[in-house]
Amino acid sequence: MDSEVGKLRAVLLHRPGKELKRLTPRNNDQLLFDSIPWVGRAQREHDAFADVLRGRGVEVLLLAEVLRDALEDPRAHTAGVHAAVDDRRLGGDLGDSLRSYLSGVDAPTLAEVLMSGVTFEELPAAEGASLVRKMHHPHDFAVDPLPNLLFTRDSSAWIADRVAISSLTMPARRRETAVLDLVYAYHPRFRHAARAYGAHSAPIEGGDVMLLAPGVLAVGVGERTTAAGAESLARSAFADDIAHTVLAVPIAQTRATMHLDTVCTMVAHDAVVMYPLARDSLVAYTMRPDGDGSMRVDGPAPFLTAAAEAMGIDRLRVIDTGLDPVTAEREQWDDGNNTLAVEPGVVAGYERNVETNARLEDAGIEVLRIEGSELGSGRGGPRCMSCPIARDPA
Known part of the structure; x- marks a missing residue:
C-alpha cells in the first residue's frame, strides 16, 4: 500500500462492544473518552459505516473476529x-x-x-x-478494558507490504499493542506479513502516519508520537526500502490535535482537507537516507511546500474546514479533517460537519456521509476508525 487514496480494497475495523459499556463518569477521562457513549447507537452507526464501505467493494475485517x-x-x-x-x-x-x-x-x-x-x-x-x-x-x-480499540488506525498501520505495530503512548491504550501483535503474528491471513516497526520501539501511533505518495511519509510529532519515534520509523522505512522521504511534522500537543490526522487527511492524490489555523503554521523536517545507513535532516520548512516537493507535484491543494474561525474550530473538534479516502476523490466523513462536507463537494470530492453522534465521543473520525490493509497502487 503506497498512498492514502488508492482504491481501498480491505480494511480492519472494530465494532464497538462490551468494552464501551465499561465507561463510567468515574473512568471515562482516564480511558480517553470525552463522554459516555450510547453503545447501542454507536454499534448501529458503526454497522452503517461498515456497510457504506462494503457498498463500495471494500472487504471489511472485524477485529474481534x-x-x-x-x-x-x-x-x-x-x-x-x-x-x-x-x-x-x-x-x-x-x-x-x-x-x-x-x-x-x-x-x-x-x-x-x-x-x-x-x-x-x-x-x-x-x-x-x-x-x-x-x-x-x-x-x-x-x-483494564480497551474502549479505544474502536480506533484501529492508531494501533497499527500498513506501509507498502509491511505492517507497523504502534508503540502506544497513553497508559489506557498500551495493551492494544499486544492485541494487534497477536492478530498479525498468528492469524493465517497475516502470519507472513513483514513488520515495518516494532511495538516496543520509541512511541509512535498510526494516526500520526500518513502515506502522502509512493515512498513519501508524513509523521506527526506531538502528544502521542515522539521525535524519537518519527526518527526510528524513518530509519526503519529507509532500511526496508519502503520510503525515500519522511517528513516529521510538529503538531500542537492538545486533545483537539492529538494526531496528524486530526489536523489534515488526504482526499485526492494532490489534495488534503485541513484545519485552516494549521495551514500556515505547520512545518516539516525532511529526513532522507544519506548512504551507509546515515540520514540527512533538513528544515524546518512550511509543511505544504515540503510535502509538494517530496511528492513531486507543483503544490498540494488545501480544502479548509470552514470559512470562519468558529465553524472551523467546531468542525475540527468534530473530526471534520478526519476523512477516510475510499478511492481518489471519494471520502467518508461525519455528516455533522456540514460546512466541511460542502467545501469538499465544491472542490469536486464526493463525500459518503456517515452518522457519528456516538462514535465521535472518543474524538475520532472515519480515518481513526479504520486501518486500511490493501489499496490499489496510487
Missing part, C-alpha cells in the same frame, strides 16, 4: 493469557490464579477478556486470602 481466529492457535492463546495478566497489579498469587483460569477458556472468551477487561467482582473464585482483592472495589478493573 480476527482476534478470535488468531487465538485458536495454542501459541497465540498462551501469549494472550500472558498479555492479559499483570502481576505488578494483581500480585503473584492472584495473577497465577487468573492465569490458570484463562488458560482453560476458549478463544472467544479470552478474546472478550482481552478487549473488555475483567473487574475484581468477575474474577473466578480463588482459595486463600488476597490483599489485592480485598483492597479493591468489586467494580475496579483487574484487567
